[in-house]
Amino acid sequence: MTIKDIAKLCGVSISTVSRVLNDRPDVSEENRRKVLSVIQSSNYIPNNSARDLVKTKSDTIGLVVRGVSNPFYTDIIHAIEARITAHGFTMVMQQIGSGDDEVKCGAMMERDKRLQGIIFLGGRSDYTPAELAALNVPFVCCSYGNPYGTLLRDTYSSVSIADEEEAHRAVQTLYDHGHRRIAALISREDDRSISQLRYQGYMKALRENGLPLEEELVISTGSFDIQGAYKAVAEKLRQGVEFTAIFSIADNMAIGAMRALREAGRKVPKDCSVIAIDGLEVSEYIDPPLTTLCQPMEEMGQRSVDILLDMVQGKGHNRHEILPTTYRAGASVRKLH
Amino acid sequence: MTIKDIAKLCGVSISTVSRVLNDRPDVSEENRRKVLSVIQSSNYIPNNSARDLVKTKSDTIGLVVRGVSNPFYTDIIHAIEARITAHGFTMVMQQIGSGDDEVKCGAMMERDKRLQGIIFLGGRSDYTPAELAALNVPFVCCSYGNPYGTLLRDTYSSVSIADEEEAHRAVQTLYDHGHRRIAALISREDDRSISQLRYQGYMKALRENGLPLEEELVISTGSFDIQGAYKAVAEKLRQGVEFTAIFSIADNMAIGAMRALREAGRKVPKDCSVIAIDGLEVSEYIDPPLTTLCQPMEEMGQRSVDILLDMVQGKGHNRHEILPTTYRAGASVRKLH
DNA sequence: GTGAAAGCGCTAACAT
DNA sequence: ATGTTAGCGCTTTCAC
Numbered sequence: 001m002t003i004k005d006i007a008k009l010c011g012v013s014i015s016t017v018s019r020v021l022n023d024r025p026d027v028s029e030e031n032r033r034k035v036l037s038v039i040q041s042s043n044y045i046p047n048n049s050a051r052d053l054v055k056t057k058s059d060t061i062g063l064v065v066r067g068v069s070n071p072f073y074t075d076i077i078h079a080i081e082a083r084i085t086a087h088g089f090t091m092v093m094q095q096i097g098s099g100d101d102e103v104k105c106g107a108m109m110e111r112d113k114r115l116q117g118i119i120f121l122g123g124r125s126d127y128t129p130a131e132l133a134a135l136n137v138p139f140v141c142c143s144y145g146n147p148y149g150t151l152l153r154d155t156y157s158s159v160s161i162a163d164e165e166e167a168h169r170a171v172q173t174l175y176d177h178g179h180r181r182i183a184a185l186i187s188r189e190d191d192r193s194i195s196q197l198r199y200q201g202y203m204k205a206l207r208e209n210g211l212p213l214e215e216e217l218v219i220s221t222g223s224f225d226i227q228g229a230y231k232a233v234a235e236k237l238r239q240g241v242e243f244t245a246i247f248s249i250a251d252n253m254a255i256g257a258m259r260a261l262r263e264a265g266r267k268v269p270k271d272c273s274v275i276a277i278d279g280l281e282v283s284e285y286i287d288p289p290l291t292t293l294c295q296p297m298e299e300m301g302q303r304s305v306d307i308l309l310d311m312v313q314g315k316g317h318n319r320h321e322i323l324p325t326t327y328r329a330g331a332s333v334r335k336l337h
Numbered sequence: 338m339t340i341k342d343i344a345k346l347c348g349v350s351i352s353t354v355s356r357v358l359n360d361r362p363d364v365s366e367e368n369r370r371k372v373l374s375v376i377q378s379s380n381y382i383p384n385n386s387a388r389d390l391v392k393t394k395s396d397t398i399g400l401v402v403r404g405v406s407n408p409f410y411t412d413i414i415h416a417i418e419a420r421i422t423a424h425g426f427t428m429v430m431q432q433i434g435s436g437d438d439e440v441k442c443g444a445m446m447e448r449d450k451r452l453q454g455i456i457f458l459g460g461r462s463d464y465t466p467a468e469l470a471a472l473n474v475p476f477v478c479c480s481y482g483n484p485y486g487t488l489l490r491d492t493y494s495s496v497s498i499a500d501e502e503e504a505h506r507a508v509q510t511l512y513d514h515g516h517r518r519i520a521a522l523i524s525r526e527d528d529r530s531i532s533q534l535r536y537q538g539y540m541k542a543l544r545e546n547g548l549p550l551e552e553e554l555v556i557s558t559g560s561f562d563i564q565g566a567y568k569a570v571a572e573k574l575r576q577g578v579e580f581t582a583i584f585s586i587a588d589n590m591a592i593g594a595m596r597a598l599r600e601a602g603r604k605v606p607k608d609c610s611v612i613a614i615d616g617l618e619v620s621e622y623i624d625p626p627l628t629t630l631c632q633p634m635e636e637m638g639q640r641s642v643d644i645l646l647d648m649v650q651g652k653g654h655n656r657h658e659i660l661p662t663t664y665r666a667g668a669s670v671r672k673l674h
Numbered sequence: 675g676t677g678a679a680a681g682c683g684c685t686a687a688c689a690t
Numbered sequence: 691a692t693g694t695t696a697g698c699g700c701t702t703t704c705a706c
Contacts, residue, residue: 002683013693018685026691045448049389050683054698058386071619074411081432090429090450095418111382113427226622252619259622282408282589285563285596286623339699350677355701363675387699391682 001044009038021046052114061308062109062118063093064102067224071252072278072297073121076142079301080119087309089116098223103127107134117308126150126192138311138318142304143295144194145320157311157318159304161277163194166293166325167201170275171247173291173327175209178336179245179273182206183217185233185257186249187224195224198249198277216241221253229256237264244272244336251278251292258286258332269334279328289330296323338381346375358383389451398645399446399455400430401439404561408589409615409634410458413479416638417456424646426453435560440464444471454645463487463529475648475655479641480632481531482657494648494655496641498614500531503630503662504538505545507612508584510628510664512546515673516582516610519543520554522570522594523586524561532561535586535614553578558590566593574601581609581673588615588629595623595669606671616665626667633660 003021007014012031019027020035027035038044052058061084065073077093084091092113096105102123109115118139125146132155141158174182184202187195199218206213219236221228229248237260248254254276258268266272268288276283279294303321310316340358344351349368356364357372364372375381389395398421402410414430421428429450433442439460446452455476462483469492478495511519521539524532536555543550556573558565566585574597585591591613595605603609605625613620616631640658647653 003685004683014684015686015693015695016691019692022685028691031691047390047451047683048449049386049395049451050698051685052386052698053384053390053683053700054685056698069412069415069618071408071411074408075406078406078432081430085431092427093418093430094422095415108382112385114384114386226618230622255619255622259624262624281406281563282592282619285567285592287596287599340701341699351700352677352702353675356676359701365675368675384699387682388701389682390684390699391701393682 001042003046006035006038006042006044009042010035056114057116058090058114059088060090060092060113060115061305061312062106062113062115063091063121064106064109064118064123065093065095065121066100066102067098067122070122070224071280071282072250072295073143075297076121076301079298080121080142080305083302083305084309087305089309103131103134106139110135110137116312119304119308122193124192125194125197127156129155132156138308140304140308143300144197145322147197148192153320154318157307157320159300159307159321159323160194161293161295161325162322163197163277164201164204166277167198167247167249168205169201169327170277170293171202171205172209174245174247174273174275174333175205175211177245177273177333180211181214181217181243181245182211183219183236183241183243183246184249185219185221185229185246185253188220188222189218195249202247217243219246224250224253226252226256229253230260231256233257233260234263237261237266245333246272246274248274248276251276251280251283251290254290254292254332255283255286258290269332273333275333277325279326284328284330288332291330291333292328293325294328295325299323338379340383343372343375343379343381346379347372393451394453395451396426397450397452398426398428398642398649399443399450399452400428400458401443401446401455401460402430402432402458403437403439404435404459407459407561408617408619409587409632410480412634413458413638416635417458417479417642420639420642421646424642426646440468440471443476447472447474453649456641456645459530461529462531462534464493466492469493475645477641477645480637481534482659484534485529490657491655494644494657496637496644496658496660497531498630498632498662499659500534500614501538501541503614504535504584504586505542506538506664507614507630508539508542509546511582511584511610511612511670512542512548514582514610514670517548518551518554518580518582519548520556520573520578520580520583521586522556522558522566522583522590525557525559526555532586539584554580556583561587561590563589563593566590567597568593570594570597571600574598574603582670583609583611585611585613588613588617588620588627591627591629591669592620592623595627606669610670612670614662616663621665621667625669628667628670629665630662631665632662636660 007017106118121142145158145160221232276292283290344354443455482495482497558569613629620627
């Protein structure tokens with residue numbers, strides 16, 4: 001069943017059918033109705049390959065996800081997929097390992113799948129203009145920005161939270177609860193990811209409150225996963241390092257940390273408070289419920305798609321959206337006196 | 338950069354380039370080398386739309402996921418994506434709500450995206466032959482089967498665990514630990530999903546051990562999510578129903594249940610044991626660690642893809658694979674005396 | 675072993 | 691408002 005068949009069935013030319021298919025105005029109401037009804041009844045669906053071929057583009061958006069099984073991304077991915085589909089586009093997702101280069105992957109997909117645009121989920125934040133030259137379609141960085149200014153702000157888009165400020169807020173909360181020896185649970189100090197940004201917020205909060213930055217209070221796990229956090233915190237406790245609170249850059253890692261604390265015989269929040277950023281659903285259900293700053297995951301995904309499609313359709317320009325987090329009080333932070 | 342340009346650059350015909358591109362044997366070694374090197378150096382990537390157009394198929398596999406944010410699916414989806422990509426195919430994912438019809442969605446995608454095959458993740462298990470007539474490409478049911486026999490076994494493929502038997506095993510474990518009043522935390526008794534299958538295993542275990550099936554011990558949440566489970570169990574406890582153990586059809590739901598128990602002042606496992614099926618990573622980190630039967634998620638995804646691609650490439654027939662679970666002892670089950 | 679040429683199904687000038 | 695036609699980039703007979 002091709003456009004030709006439909007044309008024949010309707011007694012019109014294929015151009016007319018094509019016009020109806022593409023919602024062009026220059027078709028008589030009568031013909032439009034006729035064509036539409038035949039399409040309906042014959043179950044005809046246009047061949048996308050052919051459309052893409054002539055348009056030299058396909059209505060496809062690429063999603064490059066770094067950090068394979070991060071549960072934080074799950075909801076965002078769902079939101080992105082739903083929004084892309086709702087707009088009549090197709091989403092093609094590709095995950096990459098933490099060692100791979102997302103820009104290269106995006107560039108390959110762009111050509112391979114003839115993408116109209118790309119969403120990067122969870123990437124580095126220090127792209128150089130040279131790197132990005134490989135990308136010829138608009139793209140949006142979802143859940144992270146490029147605050148170090150290696151990029152001109154109008155050469156890319158992003159949707160994220162104010163990582164540094166939110167981290168600052170989390171640490172300040174601990175400080176306000178009387179904590180003075182606050183450990184930071186991070187991926188790495190210099191990995192150019194949100195880990196680094198949030199770590200900066202941690203340092204800033206210490207500085208502002210006149211606390212020294214103590215190396216032994218920085219727990220680098222080298223990754224973002226629950227197991228890595230568990231092991232790193234367990235090791236830190238084994239070393240006998242003292243602290244009364246942990247600021248974790250991610251809920252997931254906080255959950256790993258809480259197990260390590262528990263197994264070391266330290267109760268949360270009695271012996272050690274824990275605060276994090278992300279707002280996973282499961283964090284509300286563990287014991288004690290985790291106090292965390294919730295990212296608006298669904299909105300984040302939706303805004304990313306909306307910004308990207310605006311650009312794809314020539315309706316908008318590069319934008320940077322900072323979304324607010326919501327403080328969700330659990331029971332993992334205790335007031336010290 | 339098109340095939341034509343490459344041909345010109347090499348001083349050969351388009352056909353020769355095409356032959357090299359498709360690994361045909363009838364090309365002289367010399368020409369093959371030449372073409373390959375030019376392709377390499379010019380960064381040429383064939384236009385997939387054009388290829389698909391002439392082949393009237395695209396190397397695309399559809400993934401239809403039911404049950405939006407079920408964390409259990411996350412790892413499977415990742416495994417599926419990686420495997421599909423490794424095979425040189427493209428994955429297009431679409432999620433549907435719990436009320437939507439996955440077969441209809443699959444049929445639409447099949448035509449719309451010119452799929453070569455479909456993987457259904459988390460669907461119903463009672464398709465009728467008539468329904469499936471809408472599908473013209475091979476498909477695999479991942480993580481569930483069709484044990485009620487509404488379908489001929491050689492008309493579809495599946496990769497799953499033995500839901501009924503594994504549920505039986507879980508309940509039997511509770512029984513062996515001395516539990517006699519065992520509650521079942523399920524979605525619905527008759528929803529034709531794995532919930533129902535596992536519920537049957539629960540009933541079978543009761544029957545075999547001479548325990549009555551008591552309606553008040555069946556906790557139906559109507560969904561698979563953590564919050565629904567939490568609320569349903571909380572309500573059940575409020576009603577004063579007594580039980581010493583809960584068999585949950587999913588880890589996620591067990592986590593919700595554990596919070597409800599905790600808030601009702603009942604310690605796990607002292608006052609109530611909990612066992613589940615799934616094996617989420619986070620279940621190992623909560624307090625107490627959940628005792629659960631782990632599904633081999635990665636393998637499940639991989640086997641689904643392998644079976645499907647075998648069929649797509651005409652190398653194999655419909656198959657049904659039952660994968661074993663692994664008992665992961667947490668600390669949520671206690672021996673009663 | 676290689677090349678010429680006919681389409682795959684569609685869109686977009688262009689002509690009417 | 692409608693029809694005619696030339697490609698989009700590729701694969702695949704079919705000759706040679």
